[in-house]
Amino acid sequence: MPVFQAYKRVIKKSIPQLLIYIIVFVTFAAILMSSGAPASTVRFDDARARIAFMDEADSSILTEGLKNYLLQYADFVDVKHDQASLQDALFFDEVDYILRIPAGFTEGFLEGKPVGLEKISLPNSVSSVYLDININKYMNMARFYLANIPGIIQQELVDLVSRDLSVETAVEVRPTAVNADAGETLSIFYNYMSYVLLNLLILGVGTFMLVFNQRDLRRRTLCSPVPLRQQNMQILLGNLIYAVVCWIIMMALGFVLYGKAMPAKQTILVALNTFVFTFVCLSISFLIGSALSSRNALSAVTNVLSLGMCFTSGAFVPQYLIGEQVLAFARILPTYWYVKYNNEIINMANITWDLLKPRLGYLGMQMGIAVAVLAVALVIIKQKRQAQEA
């Protein structure tokens, strides 16, 4: 099988280039895994915002009480108290909330003057709403006792407030198949995989086709004793084996890194999605390989296409961060359906046939796109051949 052998040699030569994508992907996955510590699903934990707490008055019993109370809702981040450090910490998302207790706050409060606590946060963010509620709760309760118990001293006040605030609502957590944090990590991992697969296939298949379609080489192979049909079958075989190998590598990575985190049912369904997507990539690669004739163009098109599809479909950033118009456009892209399927399947609590059925449609969309792309590629090949013959 000389054509198949040639295919193997071309791929072998491209291995360093292809490895870059895999290495970057593995590094990325490793970082991702170390950052997300899996939380238990059965217990409810109060969310924790990250706060920089600055007491400009020397701390009083009251403000210490507030600080202790906030420990339940926030992690205290140590940030240098100069303006630039605080600004940076907030901008780059190290803290969610900066609380400054101005000098004279406690005295003013105890005398019943209207005093305020200064906060700097991202405007209208969920974490700031959360801390606002809890800080106000504490201060208002203190105000209530202060107004109604004349002559109360600070320590008493703090004791009463913290006793009342220890009353908690019972929370029941309904279990889901994959807990939300792990689910997000898994989605990020499998969604990013679409970028890697696209690049691996376009570069691999595209490079082979560029080599094989060089005019002189093409003419030489055409006059060889291997019949054209058999040549094409060998190319097809090469393409299929290459695609399956890429898919197996990706799945093995997923299994090694996240095998434990995902239930078997989900793993199989996601693997199926990735398998379908690999063939979409193959048909896209086939189209690109048959339309282009220079390596420079190939690397430009690969980058623009893979980045473009992945950015607009939510493979890099979650789909909820992407505007509706962009997503509406992305529906014509296979990556959109691939990502949507992953997100929904991975986060599904209990997979039943009824829930699965509409999601199988997403696979259908991908296959439809693959067929359409393949059809275009065949037309281009035919036109090119006719142009050559003419």
Add this chain to the structure above:
Amino acid sequence: MFAHVFRYRMKCFLGDRVTLFWTMVFPILLSTLFLMAFSNFGKATSFAGIKVAVVNNDAYQENRMFQETLAAAAEKQGDEEPLLSMELVSLGEAETLLDQGEVHGIILLDPDIKLVVNQSGFNQSIIKSFLDQYQQVSASYTSLFQMNPGLLASRDTLKDYSADYDFIVEKNPGKNKTDITVTYFYALLAMTTLYGSFWGIRAVNEVQADQSMKGARINLAPVHKMKMLLAAILAAWIIQFVELTILILYMSMVLKVSFGSQAGCILLTCLVGSLTGITLGTMVGGLIKKSDGIKTGILLGITMTLSGFAGLYFASFKYVVTKAVPVLAYINPANLITDALYALYYYDTYERFTLNIILLLAFAAVFCLLTYLSVRRDRYASIPSIQEGD
């Protein structure tokens, strides 16, 4: 003579469509993709009310006070989003809504207040804080009456507890909006600036006799080699600066990315940055005597790594690096460019901006020196093989 060489260098560079693509068209496409990917960012991270399902059972119907409290929380106050948006449904319906992700939690009176969720998170915790507050306030009243039974008899002396006193005063963090997404665009600009090194490679390749046919021919001409190189660098610098200006105009006019208002300082950053980028290229081109492909590969690796450390892939990575190993921030030209733009955008003072520009100039000087040392006085006894890059 200088003018003549310069003019022809300019013509050659402008005819190089591949480099023009990577240094201008590609960044423009990528910035557009960034914009699409973050098109919903502000909306998705800001507080948009929390959806709860309230179970309409007997216990709920009997509890007037709780109904009123809920209604108050679901009421729009001024132009702010109400805290809760609630649906009154049966238990079965509530569970379906939770499973489908339509609500963040279920409030159930069983007969004690209970919260049902399927994950921990800010939204869920806000519901809990709200429910806690309801019960904590009752606790306060109870304990107050226990301490002072007289208060109950004379109701009018009881100073009412009002939860709506807002102790929190919001302050502005920086000069412009705290928006981490601008960092991605700044880092992209830094990447583009360093892509200027591709021009730098070309500039060196075409005056080095062992690097290209053109270089061999040019070395025969009775023109000082440094004059040739300077003409090429100047041409590259002008082209790169114009490209960057176009990119910035595109980002700020079309994509509406905010750069602050100091146009002069932003252009200065581009001017200095592109010189650093180009001389980085000439240095690598001069020091490494390998094929064009290898040089480009090395530079691409350097550029993408440096840009990554400057926040191109994860904006907060820039901050993490700066905090953990401050030196890394100062020896990374990509970070210096990102940081200069960030300082202009977010800071009131110019110290940080000036420091960044000075360091960029220092880098350019070092790169120039190394280029000079590597290129000067090269003589060739024979040039066995020159491979044309294109």
